[in-house]
Amino acid sequence: MVTLSPNLQAKLSQPLKIDSFEVKSRVLQSPLSGVTDLVFRRLVRRYAPDSMMYTEMVNATGLHYVKQLPKIMEVDPNERPISIQLFDCRPDFLAEAAVKAVAEGADTVDINMGCPVNKITKNGGGSSLLRQPEVAEAIVREVVQAVDVPVTVKTRIGWNDQEITILDFAKRMEDAGAKMITVHGRTRAQGYNGNARWEWIARVKEVLSIPVIGNGDIFSVEAAVKCLEQTGADGVMCSRGTLGYPFLVGEIDHFLKTGELLAPPTPIQRLECAREHLQALWEYKGDRGVRQARKHMTWYAKGFVGAADLRGKLSLVDDVNQGLDLIDRAIENLVQNGYEPELEADSSFALV
Ligand SMILES: Cc1cc2nc3c(=O)[nH]c(=O)nc-3n(C[C@H](O)[C@H](O)[C@H](O)COP(=O)(O)O)c2cc1C
Missing domain, CATH: 3.20.20.70 (Aldolase class I)
Structure with a gap:
């Protein structure tokens, strides 16, 4: 508290x-x-x-x-x-x-x-x-x-x-x-x-x-x-x-x-943010932006089953659509596995 x-x-x-x-x-x-x-x-x-x-x-x-x-x-x-x-x-x-x-x-x-x-x-x-x-x-x-x-x-x-x-x-x-x-x-x-x-x-x-x-x-x-x-x-x-x-x-x-604690974003919300981040970096910096986005995407992909596998794939992305597809598929998987709509209150993400 x-x-x-x-x-x-x-x-x-x-x-x-x-x-x-x-x-x-x-x-x-x-x-x-x-x-x-x-x-x-x-x-x-x-x-x-x-x-x-x-x-x-x-x-x-x-x-x-x-x-x-x-x-x-x-x-x-x-x-x-x-x-x-x-x-x-x-x-x-x-x-x-x-x-x-x-x-x-x-x-x-x-x-x-x-x-x-x-x-x-x-x-x-x-x-x-x-x-x-x-x-x-x-x-x-x-x-x-x-x-x-x-x-x-x-x-x-x-x-x-x-x-x-x-x-x-x-x-x-x-x-x-x-x-x-x-x-x-x-x-x-x-x-x-x-x-x-x-x-x-x-x-x-x-x-x-x-x-x-x-x-x-x-x-x-x-x-x-x-x-x-x-x-x-x-x-x-x-x-x-x-x-x-x-x-x-x-x-x-x-x-x-x-004095209020906001609910943390769900894994799906984090991946949606990763998607937006990747797209925007590509629009802003082109292919260099996609290469820079790799590390960001791996940082977002945490706290759910299959995250490590996804991080491995995201760290190798060299084309914007490939990255977007990977993220879209990961979101679909989470939806199918019932990750929607909210995380349990005590879920925490270990960052870095
Ligand atoms: C990847 C990375 C890049 C950083 N770049 C800068 C920078 O450009 N200018 C700066 O003053 N500090 C920079 N820092 C230091 C951070 O701003 C901060 O002082 C440091 O990470 C301590 O805070 P933390 O323990 O919450 O991470 C950088 C740190 C990291 C990890």
């Missing part, structure tokens, strides 16, 4: 204020490279119309050398609120990229200071900025100067267990002009392993005045409420929990606003 304390409920009923920009939801969809394109965000937004969403991270140096904006930076004019996330270590290129992000429609510009991937950190971007706080500060100052939308930062708690520097780092970001910080409660060395250490998010919240968003291991309404209760954070950001499950942000938002 999930419940919200009255204090928390009162706080969460207020909009999230990112400087002068107000967001009517305390639940955010994180940036996920290779996932949170315009198509995915449209699905998430159907269930969470008020939530802040993020593009995949965009390389500012890359942007400096190209005329045309990359597809990952594309924003639908109707999708708000939206943040474009940038990564790099060069303040000048990031400032230039931020101007382009605002021209594309970004309500806020987010700087990635948490990515653990070698390719990014060896060039001075992502979480390596935790080890170069002066550079991170210079980045925030220069980007703030360049644009008139709020500049925000997403980071981790430190480089490794010996260097948990987030308290000093977060304060520096605030002093440099960041208007919100999202803290993923893991070190860079942890990657995505072990538990997110929400206790550090609580400590960051104690030392900052700008909003602090808790991130890491928000896989359910229950986890979101626990994180908000334990950290005092101003909101939560969902990440891996949304893979194959674009319903999560909306489920949490609905609970925070009403």
Whole structure:
């Protein structure tokens, strides 16, 4: 049984204020490279119309050398609120990229200071900025100067267990002009392993005045409420929990606003969503979209008899109609086997 304390409920009923920009939801969809394109965000937004969403991270140096904006930076004019996330270590290129992000429609510009991937950190971007706080500060100052939308930062708690520097780092970001910080409660060395250490998010919240968003291991309404209760954070950001499950942000938002738990989608509803996702990715990106859709479809195909077999087939799809047929046949099978219309209340989907 999930419940919200009255204090928390009162706080969460207020909009999230990112400087002068107000967001009517305390639940955010994180940036996920290779996932949170315009198509995915449209699905998430159907269930969470008020939530802040993020593009995949965009390389500012890359942007400096190209005329045309990359597809990952594309924003639908109707999708708000939206943040474009940038990564790099060069303040000048990031400032230039931020101007382009605002021209594309970004309500806020987010700087990635948490990515653990070698390719990014060896060039001075992502979480390596935790080890170069002066550079991170210079980045925030220069980007703030360049644009008139709020500049925000997403980071981790430190480089490794010996260097948990987030308290000093977060304060520096605030002093440099960041208007919100999202803290993923893991070190860079942890990657995505072990538990997110929400206790550090609580400590960051104690030392900052700008909003602090808790991130890491928000896989359910229950986890979101626990994180908000334990950290005092101003909101939560969902990440891996949304893979194959674009319903999560909306489920949490609905609970925070009403105190009601929504019934989880049935396997059939999830497969219908997979179908729509595949079709839309194909329309948006052609064959490349179909290849990208493989992983999404395997994430959706969970929690019913025959799911493993279906995942194996979906992971090899290279033609849109082949994928649609596989999904249609799986839906028919579920209907024939009496999976309609609803799941038992305690059914849960283990995602990721
Ligand atoms: C596939 C994948 C792609 C990601 N891409 C980004 C990204 O582009 N920018 C970013 O700031 N974080 C990125 N992250 C990190 C997530 O936003 C989030 O901080 C992390 O997964 C922790 O949350 P979780 O434990 O709920 O998954 C990515 C994570 C995954 C698994």
